[in-house]
Amino acid sequence: MFVLELNYTAPLDAVDALLDAHVAWLDGHYTRGTFLASGRKEPREGGIVLAVAESRAQVEELTAGDPFVVAGVCTYRITEFIATRTAPELAAFRETLA
Template sequence: MFAVTVTYTAPLNEVDRWRPAHGEWLNDLIARRLLLMAGRRPQWVGGVYVAPGMRAEEIDRLLATDPYLVNGVAEHHVVEFTPLLVAAGLEELKSKD
């Protein structure tokens, strides 16, 4: 599984230009369960995504299509982790290893 932090690298007025395309991108990935959740960080500095397990190359290819990244207004930082403990109802996210 991956936790991805997004940090804006441009002023908010430039980020806002790409917000609709970014929102469509997120909604599509969530509908296809390529992302499990996405949200805004406080003070409008960026966001956070949680992605299910896949190969590192796949998450890199996926994130490279983010309109924010494509248009040079944000950067991603990816952390891979193995979910061992999960809340009730989220057992399908727990590592099978």
């Protein structure tokens, strides 16, 4: 599992101009089952996405396609973790330590 932390690198008006395209990009990943949760940070300086993927390389590739990244208004910090405990609703995403 991965935590994707978006950090805005441009003023909010530049971010807001791309918001519809970013939301459509998010929706596509929710449809594919890649994203489990997302939202803005407070204060509004970026956002967080909880994602599942086969590899870090796959996550790096998908974040490169975010319209925010393409336009240069945000960067991503990607943190991989092993979800050994979850809420019952996320049981399908539990992992075991090797």
